[in-house]
Structures are given as structure tokens and as C-alpha cells.
Amino acid sequence: MTASTPASTVSQEYDFAYPDRYLPIAEYGIIGNLHTTALVSVTGSIDFMCLPRFDSPSVFGRILDADVGGFFSFSCVADDTKHKQLYLPGTNILLTRFLSGDGIAELTDFMPIAKEERDFAIFRRLKGVYGHHQVRVSLRPRFGYGKRGAAVEKNPDGRGYLIRDPEGEQPTMLLLTDAELTISDDGLSGLIELHQGDDIDFVLTLNEGVDYALDYMEAFTACRSYWTTWSTKCQYTGFWKEAVLRSVLTLKLLTSAHFGSTVAAATFGLPEQIGGERNWDYRYTWIRDSAFTMYAFLRLGYTEEAEHFMDWIRDKCMDHLQLMYGINGEKKLTEKSLDHLEGYRGSSPVRIGNGAYDQKQMDIYGELIDTIYLYNKAGGSITHEFWMSITKLVDFVIAHWKDEDHGIWEVRSGKQRFLHSAVCCWVAIDRAMKIAEDRSLPCPMGEWRKVRDEIYLDIYENFWNEELQAYVQFKGSDTVDASALLMPLLRFVSSQEPRWLKTFAAIEEKLSADVLIFRYKAEHGATDGLEGEEGAFVICSFWYVECLARIGQIDKATVVFEKMLGYANHLGLMSEEIGLHGEQLGNFPQAFSHLSLISAAFQIDKKNQ
Template identity: 35%
Template sequence: MSDTPIGDYALLSDRHSAALVGRDGSVDWLCFPRFDSPAVFARLLDEEAGHWSIRPSVPYRVSRRYADQAMVMETTFHAETGTVTLTDALLTGLDDGGHRLGKGVPHVLVRRVACSGGQVPMELDYRPRPEYGLIAPILTPVEGGLTARGGAEWLVLTAPVPVNAADSIARGTFTVRSGETLHFGLHRTTLEEVPARIWGQDELASRLDATVEAWRSWSALHQAYEGPWRDLVHHSGRVLQALSFQPSGAIIAAATTSLPEGVGGERNWDYRYTWVRDSCLTMAALWVAACPDEASDFFAFLTTAAPSLTKDRTLQIMFGVGGEHDLSERVLPHLSGWRGSRPVRVGNGAWNQRQIDVYGELLDSARILSDQLGEVDDDVRRFLIACADTAAEHWRDEDQGIWEVRGAPRHFVYSKVMCWVALDRAVSLAGLLGAGDRVESWRRTREEIRETILSEGWNDRAGAFTQYFGSEDLDASNLMMPIAGFLPADDPRVLATIDAIAERLTDDAGLVYRYRTEGGVDGLAGEEGTFLLCTFWLAEALAMSGQVERARSVFERAAAYVNDVGLLAEEVDTSSGELLGNFPQAFSHIGLINAAWAIDQAERAAAAPS
């Protein structure tokens, strides 16, 4: 059973694949060659499912950080005899124009060991386990390293020190002395690559340095936000970029699968896919944090993945990073799960749910990014028009909602609000889309949706807008009403809803739940933690309503849960304060960026001459 705290991990990304490396120098998660590929290291989910560690063989203390403006991790081990820094990166690069990260990536994990003083005895433990730990591969020594072959994988380890292999485990011991630097590499090769490619020390060193420089160049070119919490916002922008799949423009929700929303519970999902909603919110957040230049790629990806919507003219809500539609869910029974949280799942059964809110997020991001989109081609134009028309046609439908409940579909208020948003944004984009003939119809339906929400979404007994029509339950997604522009932030009903959520949907630490799980609306047993996105939504809504000091307090409450290298999971355990859920979670970093920006805007407005 894996027991390492989620917050002990750091993310590596080449915008194709992701790895997680712990404070102890162990890579416990790695998927080659795509984010959603079967893991070759999965100790994150089971102690026996593979890892690669490099660390001192004597007692040490740890400090770590990301290299300045780069998603390259520097872990420094302080031993009595000396100090050594382990630098980890998945190699990336920039295109010829110096803009796009991840071009021409060879799927290589590089690990630099550099001693800055004294001498430190080190140990290496390498246990590849392809297909989520199912396969113990054959390890074969070659000059300069060894190969691992098993299943569909052929991995090559470059090691500048002697390594002994037996029983699908390779170990080595070595000592690094002051001024000495060693480079290790792991890459996924092909059956045609004979003999196996061992990388030279100079090549690994130069490619690692180029990766640091590529991230820094991208950050300098794209990141211009100068408001409060600037460093956190910029770092969150890099995290979102790291969660994007360069070849297609897709954006994943998180880098992992089955990290639980409640320890020992069944709320364990695979987030390594691209949700339309999450991706659109990511693109909108990057507008603040990183000035995206890949908006056209993203909308081209969606247009290709969903060329004519589905047979019933609705949009599939999620896809594989290559545009795949069938994401059927299955259980991996051989994995014990993080802290015994089972089942461990791959795939995601929500792929065939109906969620009618997605049209709102999609058209809202198109409006926000319209300057980056420029002149849209006919395919994208037709796709966006079809999304608006579908929202107009299906807004009365019940659905599973933003939280993808596995219980009965309902008339969720948030879903209706986002259908209103879809038509509101379609009206403003009509000129760009060449859809002037639809504007009047879109306006009429938009008003009908608004009147229905105001009459059926508000509940006098709850004193707030509620989760679904006829319910008295609260839902944090209704904080999006002012954020999306459905109602002004100072509307009495909005203020009442904000206060109700702040008072009745928060834990003792002041963090916000999505909703109360004991009501059974989601069809699942057990509890979950507080949701960081929802807490940032509360901060954003408070800022928009002019309650800036309250907003700052809520923001700082949520931002305090970033780990030591600035990463957030999906949720926080209400009893322990530990991070819970898949990691790092795009939603949480989206919330941080947008809340910081809203507070900045509110403070600027308050300081402006009247």
C-alpha cells in the first residue's frame, strides 16, 4: 500500500507525459508516451508497482524548489558529509519560432546528481513495472546502462555508475564528491532501435539545460500578470501549460488516476483526459496567467474530436488527449490504491454522461480568447454555432451536472446558468461567427432560461439559489452566477447565496465543500474533502461583490494549502489538512489564478478616482 502524502510529490512534464517525484528522490509515477498511457512507475498506487529512486544512503534532510520559471525540479539533500542536488526533468524544447513547448520530445527523463560540497554516498534503486505494475520486465546490462523489456515497453536506462540487475530490480551505490556531476537518463525506445540507445553525459547535460531554458523562454514571453500573488499565479500558469498535450492542444484535468477524494473511499477517478469544461476553464485562466498562443489549436482539437456533436446533437463532455471518444472505465484489481483507497480505475465512465453546462464554458472561453483566435475557419465557426444551438435546444433537459453525479439526472441550476452563458456569449460572438441571423432567437431563449432560473432555482427556505430545481441543498457552483455575469455580484440574491455558502457549506477551516455528500445526490457512499476550486470561487465572488478584505482572507486560506513547490490537489482532508484527490489538479490552479485576478481588479477599481 502506498502511503506517501500526496503533497510530497512534484510534477514533471514534457507536455506529452507526466511524472511525479517525491521528496525522497523517488519517481513514483511515470506514463510513457502520453499522459494517459499505462504507467511504467506506479508506486503512487501500490508499493510494488514500480519506481526509480536516487538518494543518499546516509541520513539527510531535504529542501527543494522548481528551477526559476521552469517545471524542472531541484531536490537538495543535506547530509552530514556534504550536500548534493538532484535535478529532475522530462526533456522538452521550443519550436523554431521559440513559442511552443514540447516540440520534438524524445520521451526522456533526465536526472542530474551534482555535489556542491563535501562528499555524499548515494544509492540507486530502479524497478520499472510496465502496465501499472503488471509486468516485471527483463533487465539486460548494456554498455553504459541497461534495458528493460516487457509487454509493449522497451526502456533504456543510461547510468554512469555500475548497476547490478537481478529479479527485475537494478541497484547501484556510488559516491559523489564536491564539484562532481553525473547524469542519468531513462527513455522509451522502439523495437526498431537496435542497438539500444545510451545517451552520452554531455548530451544529457545539454538537453537538460535546454529544457530549463525552454521553460524560462516561454515564461518570459507569455507571462505578464503583475497583480497580487504574482509568483503563485505565474507558477499556476506553468502548471496548466504542463498539463496540456502539445501534439493535439488537449488539456488534461490532472496528471494522475485514482488518488481519492476521501481516504479509503470509492471516489477514485482517472483524470488524465480532456474534459471540455475543464479545458475551457484552463484556456480562460491562461488568458490571465500566460497569454496563450495556442487557443486556435485547442478549438481545432475540439472541432476535430466532436465534428458533428453526437447522434442526439449533444456534445460529448470529455475525450482522450488524441481525440478518442470511448474512455470506458475499468478497475485494476492488482493495485491496492493510495492508502488502501480502492478501486483503482483507468478510463472514466463519465465520458457518456450528459452535461449541458459544457456549451457555456466553451463559448465563454471562445469569447475571452477571441483576439487570439483571430479569423476562425469554417469548421470552427460551424462547431461553435452548433454548440449554441444545442444549448438552446437542450437547456430544459436534466443532466448529471458539473460534478458528474452518478445518481439520477436532475435540473441542476449551474447547468441552466451555463446554457444561459452559452447563448449570451454566442450573441456577442455573432459577428465573428457570421451568425447574425440567429441572434434574435438566441436572445429569446436566453431570456427564457433566465426567467426559469430566477423562479425555480431560488429557494426561500434555503435563502439562496440551490443545487437543483425544487431542492433546498446548497451547491458551491452557484458562486459562478456573478462570475459568469448571470446576475450582478451585488444583487441581493447573489449576496444571500454567497453568505449561505460561506456559512453552511464550509468546514471549520473555512474551506468550501462542493455540496453535502450525505444527501446521496451523487449516488456514492462516503464523504469527500473540501474543494479548493470552490474555495477560490468564494474568494472571486466576494471580490466581485466589493468585499475585498473577505476575499483576500478566503484566498489566502486556500492558497496556504499549496505544497512546498506550489502545487495543489483537488481537495483538502477536513480532519488532517492533507491534500486529497488527483494531483496536480488543473481546477485548483484555475481557481487560484482567477481569484487573484478578481481581487486585483477589485482593488484597482477601489483605488481609481471616482
Template identity: 40%
Template sequence: MSRPIEDYALIGDTHTAALVGRDGSIDWLCLPRFDSGACFSALLGEPEHGRWLLTPARDTPLRVRRRYRPETLVLETELSTDEGVVRLVDCMPPRDRVPDVLRVVEGVKGQVHMRMELIIRFDYGAVVPWVMKEDGALHAVAGPDALILHTPVALHGKGLTTVAEFTVSEGQRIPFVLRWHPSNEPPPPALEVETAVADTETWWREWSSRCTYGQGPWREAVHTSLMVLKALTYAPTGGIVAAATTSLPERLGGVRNWDYRFCWLRDATFTLYALMLGGFRDEAVAWRDWLLRSVAGDPAKLQIMYGVAGERRLTESSLEWLPGYEHSLPVRTGNAAVHQFQLDVFGELMDALHQARRVGIPTDRRDWKLTQVLMDWLESGWKRPDEGIWEVRGPKQHFTHSKVMAWVAFDRAVRAVEGFGLEGPVERWRRIRDTIHAEVRERAWDSRLGAFTQAYGSGSLDASLLLMPLVGFLPPGDPRMVGTVSAIERELMHGGLVRRYHSGTTGDGLPAGEGVFLACSFWLADNYVLQGRLDEARTLFHRLLDLRNDVGLLSEEYDPEEKRLLGNFPQAFSHVGIVNTAFNLTEHRTSPAEHRQSFNGEK
């Protein structure tokens, strides 16, 4: 039986990440990268598909309390039993050469009997490794992968599983270190665990100290979210993945189960903006450099997503041997949406580069050359229908949000020339910008609804319309935006939160039904701020914060009926929303949402 998604906490090393359950089991870990095959896949199946459990042997814990050590991703899980209290400390040191998972079992009170169960299954649970003991360590090898476990605890094999039983007394600390290495290379030496945990804690605290949010009312929520965004970056290249997992469903038992361990241009630009708000410029520079490498080539072949090192082939396939999270099938790796045309990514790229200039990150020759090539193609390309922000696997349409973001692309190009002294055909860009603005006002407006619609002539609403004032397409007080917000409140709200769209309006042929999409509710809160509806904004923001799990994490969606998180986890989009809305509410007189506005179209 799958554990609720909210039962998991994240640890990571800015190369990959693991999910640790409240029961002390690591049920998801891909090595050595986010998009590598998993060695622990119980999240999407059963324990037999791989996990690493440390738990009291004799009693079900009477109480479980978890926290991250302040300003770090060092996780503490405190388990109370009739025998006493034990604390698990879990972390992954920021990468030197190989990935490590450090686990320390600490006796807090009494004497607790513990057990360990290590089930290593490479390639998403499909491959049982050859396991042997050598030089006081446990070695597991299969194909290109090898793991080595160092611990003073006596281990033995039992039914293709490595198990151990031991006792931990008050004040005692028992270490476990799991290290990956290529199977064709010698294993790395053992780590000094206490030093490695302390160094990990210091690294995260030094990184967190650069945050500019300061002592605002939502400091803990903002700092945790920024750490999640940092943990979802791939340090060697600067790429930013959308989430740490694949195939966590948008509806329990459903088929909308996608692989999010890749770098969506859209998600990455939102994440970049949140990191820049938080004062993290180095990440912005690294992402820009990743972008320049990844999208090089024909602008007509710009992809919506890439691998963490800029890979373009992300072939989608199903892992037939995994039963899926709560039997949600198929379990997928890769993502066929990579072949879609999504017009909005041009605008998001241009806006991200514009925001980077605004915070003082200089434009280099490659940056502006890329911009000019993209804009040349977009002069005619903006007229094409596309699959839209929600990656609809159905017929292409003239999605309103896509056209708005095409307007953003030309607007930011104009502002680059006017405000930063860069060279380009500004008059032509200005004319196209105005043409797009006029077309959207005419073709996307539905007088019957009193609102803009999902696509030209569709008659349906879409939560992405909430981004129109946030990117400066119209002032937030424009009657058309007030009407659109009102229509979304009336027709897309469910349980006090916002759905992406009406079920069945996308034409993708997939069964209807999903949770509320959390990012959309943050966008509504941002609209409330811009409209001066601050009490409503705070109420909605607090409702969203209450959906976080006990360590402050959010997934992609939420089911108001079942009161459960849904979708891949933790989700960058959702944590971006926490950061942006907290800044907007804290600095609402000169908010980040207002900073992005230009109002160069019709007033």
C-alpha cells in the same frame, strides 16, 4: 505506506508527466502519453509496482529542501545528511521525438554515499520487463515498451531490481538518463545531459517570459500555476488534461477514485481562460483546433471529455493488482462519466470561444459552423435534465448551474452576432436566453433558504452557484446573489473553505465524505472581490495559497481535519483558481470576472 500527496513535485515535457517524491523517488510516470500505462506506479501501490529512487545510502536525510529553478519546471531537491549535502536535479526536456527523464546527482558539500533503485514495471506494475546490458546501457523491454538507461555508474541486478551504490563528492555531477522508445524501433542515442538540462531550463524561461501578470503581489504563485497548466497540455494536439494522475482519492480509503488524465471540456475551458489571462494565445489557438477536431459530428453526442488526441472511447476498468493509494480502492483507468450528459459544457465551450474572440483570436469558418450546429441542438436540448458539473452517478436532475450555463451559451451566441458581426438567428437566441433566465429565477430560487439551490426544487445548496455572477447571469450585488453567498458561507464552509455540496444530496449511492473542493473556495474569493469585500477575498486567497506544498502545487481537494491534500495531483482546476483570483484581486477595478459579465438578463 503511501507518501502524502503534498510530498510530490511535478516534472513534465507537455506530453506526459512524472511525480518526484521528497525522498528522491519517482513514483508515477506514464509513457509515452499522460494516459499511457505507467512504468512507475508506486504512487498507487508499493515500490514493487515500479519506482526510481536516488537517495543517500547511509543516512536518512536530516533536512530536505526543494524548489523549481526560477520560471522553470526544473526541480532541485537538496538532501542534507551527516556526511554532507547532495542535490538532485530532475526534469523532462520538452519533447523532440521520445520522452526522457534526466536526473543529475550533484555534490554540494562533503562526500555522500548514494544508492539507486530502479524498478521498471510496465502496464501499471503488472509487467516485469526483460532487462539486459548492452553497449554500456541498461535496456528493459516488454511488449510495445522499451526503456534505456544511460549512466556512468556501475549497475547490477538484485531480485528483479536494478541497483547501484556510488559516492558523490563536492563539485561532482553524476548523470542518469532514462529514455523510452517503441520496442520495435532501435533505441535513441545517448543525450549530453548538461546541455539537455540547460536547454530545458531555457525553454521554460522563454515560455514564462510571455506571462502578462508582471510584478503583481502573487507573481510566483501565478507563474508556477501557469507552468503547471502548460505542463498539463498535450503539445501534439492542444488538448489539456485535468490532472497528471488517476485514482488519488477524494477521501482516504474511499471509493471516489477517478482517472483524470483526459481532456474535460469544462476543465479545459477554465484552463484556457487562465492561460489567456496570462497572455498565452498560442495555447488558446491550439486548444480551439483540438476542440474542433474532437467534437465533430452529431451535437447530441457531444461528450464531456475526450482523450488527449480526441479519442471518444475511454472505457473504465479496475486494476485489481494495485492496492491503491492508502488502500483506496478501486484503482481505475478510463472514466465511465464519459457517457454522461452534462448540459453545462455547452455554455463553457461557448464562453471559451467568446473569450478567445475578445483577446483577438479570430473566428474561422469551422469555429462558427460548429457553434451554429451546437446552438441548433441546444434550442431544445437545454430543457433536458442532466448529471451536472460534479458528474453525479445517480438520477438526472435539472441542475441550476447547468441551466445557467445553457443561458451562457445563448448569451455568448447573441454577443457573437452583436459584437463580432457573425451571422445567426439572433432574435430567436435572445428569446431563448431570456426564457432560461426567467425559468432559473423562478424554479431555482428557494425563499426559505434565501438562496438559489443545487437543482430545481431540491432545497440543497451547491458551490457551483458561486459561478452565477462570474459568468454574468446576475450582478454580484443582486440581493439573490448576496443571499446565496451568505447561505453558502453558513452551510457549506468547513475549516474556512468551501465544500461542493452537502454529503448525501447527490443521490449517487456512493459513500459520503470528501475534502473541501479547492476550486469552490477560489470562486467564493472571486465573489468577495465582485461584492467589494476585498479584505475577505485576500484573507481567503492567502488561506488557499498556504495549502500549496513546498513547490507551489495543489491537488483537487483538502482535508481540514487531517491537514492533507486529497484527489488527483496537480489539479488544473485548482491552479486555474490561483491564476483567476490573483488577477481579480490585482485588477479588481476592471477584473476578469467583470469582463465576463453581460447582465443581459433581469437586473
């Protein structure tokens, strides 16, 4: 930790509020240590972070409540300050630049890769690039999802400041810095005189675990080396390498180094509609999302991540499969509202937990076994015990494939026989048969083939709506659903199948807005049991790109793909949805969005070869 200037002067001034109290969701970058993540705004403020792991209570949450959420910010006093943000190439090291009439200042943010959750740290270096700046620093932690402030004191050993949870539920933090700060009732603040050539460091860590009182450059070099080494393993060599690499770097940040599981997104509570109620907690491991993520990792050559996830699956899930788990395999994820938080731009309720955890979703069996099939193709191990567990999943599918469920979109309006669930039941049996054939493993092949073919004929005959000339969302419905785009992607039908091509045309007509694809629309009869509208789903839009490529419309697929990249933020990050005004909505960044981007890029490149 170094500072080339004397201790800073101090100000009692508090951090200024954002002009309208909230920045757009897209105005954030993400950093992480493979146990937790933090969102850093384009203005240099950490406005979201859970500690010590993804699904722990937040200590910074200003993105969900501008008043009581908590933050850790740096802000230049100059009124004309503009900001730019970028990643160092091939890394998750984030730079935020402050550009004003006073000159240029720079903030570098990163988390060292930690072996254990308790080894958490954030390194923040303020650098005077040119000129002289006055920079406000404000550290306002709020423990327990914003319910409690912090008890702050000088560290008795003289090293920095101790920041305690008054109720002792979350670990004590330690801020290491040479800057002199003022302790207040709710945190720390100061005014730093930053001159050209100054480097002033702040290390926020835990008062346990690794001792991070080390030279900044040592930590920076180790972190940069980790990420650049990891990035060079990426086997994608196509036209959109930068976008694909940023996407897989983001997927890696959403993966637990300890458990091998992945979270669906970094955040909870960010709305799918401003002011609406569709505000969910995505800091958990969905079997579906994780299965697709592993497919992306395998395609790009990251077999270690797939192997670690398979270990987690074998250990936590194979006895009884449910649609989502905590990152350590927790099975009960009780949903509740944090009524003390106003929500992003007043979007409430802010929910933690997820009430869909005990929903019945038949599609997860196909998505998981398809991933195991791909893992097997990549040389993964299928032991006898693992195979016996897989056959039990197939037996369950054979016994229950006609059951109604809540479907891929986790509707809360009641169960139906959803098209996508039926297709994935077919996939589950088909891929298990392929694994058995490849490995010469024992199974009742005749029985499996009979049921697989029965499912195929049921879908072909009973999910087709002659009036709409399309496969419909669920049996007996009269609405189309973008999940039908997955039918050729899962190799259930040929991309030249006439009925599917008509379904594709119906999706283009009814669910598209230029390159944006909505998953379904209430005006066409779809219902999910919730009020309000939602934006276009990013994953559906990239499925659309893949389908265009598969049916031979390569030029159109390329244009659509590149226009979709234009909806990413300044760092190449994407949330769950694109709103009706072009804004990013929903939890951020979203694994679904980035893994589908990777898949679409691969498909276009494949067709261009």
C-alpha cells in the same frame, strides 16, 4: 553524460520503503515534456509516470501500490538525512536536496521538451555539493499499470541498460549512465560513492527517437531556456506573481504539445477520501476543465496554447460534443478497476478510464462557447465553418435546455435539472449572440434572445427556494451547491443581485470551514450516488475568493486567498481537494485548482486598481 569519479561500487541492497509505505500526496513535485509527466517525491523517487503519454499505462506507480507499483529512486544511506525540494525559478526543473551529517547532495530532475512522444527522456544528475555520501539507486519499473516487471540487460552496444516490457506492449527504455549497476530480476540497483564535486548522470530514455547520449549541460541549458523564455511571456504583474506563474507552468505541463488538448490532472486513482471509493482517472480532456484552462492562458497572454486547443476542438469535437475525450479525441473511455493495485494507502478500487464520458452534461456548451467568445475577443479566428458548428451547438441547447443531466459534479445518483447546467445554457446562447454581434455573423438573433430570456426567468423563478433563501442545487431540491458561486463569474447575475447575495450567505453558512468551501454536503440533503465523505474543493474555495472581491470585500478576499495559498505544497502545487485534516487529496496536481487560483488573483488585482 559525465561522471567525475570512477564507476560506482555496487550493492545488492534494495531501496528502503517509506516509513508508512506512502508519502503524503503533497510531498511530490512534477516534471514533464508536454507529452507525459512524472511525480518526483521530496525524497528523490519517481513514484508515478505513464509512458509514452499522459494516458498510457504506468511504468512507475508506487504512489498507488508501494509493493508492485514501480519506482526510480535515489536515497542517501545516512539515517539523519533530511530533504528539501524546489524548482529553478520560472522553470519545471526540479531540485531535491539531501541534507545530512555527511554533508549536502543534490538531485536535479527534468525532461527535455520533446517534439514527439517517442523522444521522451528524463535527465537525473546526482551532485556532491559537500562531504561524502553513499547513495542507493534503485530502478524498479513495472509495466502495464504494475502488472509486469521488466526484462533488463546490458545494452549490446555498450551504452547503458535496456529495460524491456516482457509482453512488448510498451516501448523499450534505455538507461544511460557511467555508474555500474547490478541487474536483478526486477530492475537495477547500486550503491554510489558520491564525493564533493562529483556529477553522476542518469538518462532514462526510449530505445528509439532522439539520441540523448549528449552532454548533460547542453540538455539542461536547452530545457531551462525553453521554460524561462515561456515564463517571460506571462502578462500577470500583480502581487502574487510567483503563485500565478507556478500555476500556469503546471497548466502547461498538463497540455499536449502534439494535440493541443489538456488533461484534468497528471494522475489516476488518487483518493478523495483515504480508504474510500472516490478514486478516478483524470488523465483525459474535459471540455469544462479545458475551457477554463484556455481562459487562464488567454488572460496571461498565452494565445498559442488557446489557438492549438481551438484547432483540436474544431477537428475532434464540433460534430458531437461530449463532456470528455481522450487526448487525441478518443470518445470511448471505458472505466475499469485495476484490482491488482492496493491503491494509495489502501484506497481502492484504482480506476482507469472514466465511466462519466457518456454522461449528459448541458453545462459544457456554455463553458465551451464562453471560451470561444474570449478567444474571439483576443483576436482568434472565427471562420464561417467554425461559426456554423457553433450555431449547431446553440441549436442543440435551444432544443434541450430543459433536459435533466448529471451536472458539473458528474453525479452517479441520477439526472436532475441542475442550476449550473441551466445557467450555462443561458451562457451558451448569450455568448454566441455576442460573437455574432461582434463579427456580424448570420444567426436567428430574435429566436436566440427569446430562449435566452426564457432560461433566465426560469432560473430566477424556479430554482429559488424561499425557505432556504437561496438558489438550490437542482430544481425542487432543498440543498445549496458551491457551483452557485459561478453565477456572477459567468455574468448571469450582478454580484449585487439580492437573491444571489442570500445564496452566497447560505454557502458561507452551510458549506464553509474558514476559507475552505465544500461543493455540497450530504448532511444537507445532497447525494451523488457514492459512499463516503470528501474534502473541500480547492476550485470552490477560489471561486469564493473571486466572489468576495466582486461584492467589494477586498480585504477579506485577500486574506482568504493568501490563507488558501498556505494549503499548497512546498512547491506551490495543489491537488483537487483539501481533506478534513488539512491534507491534499485527489488527483495531483489538478488543473481546476490552479486555473481558479489564477482567476482569483486577477479578480483581486482588478478590484485593487
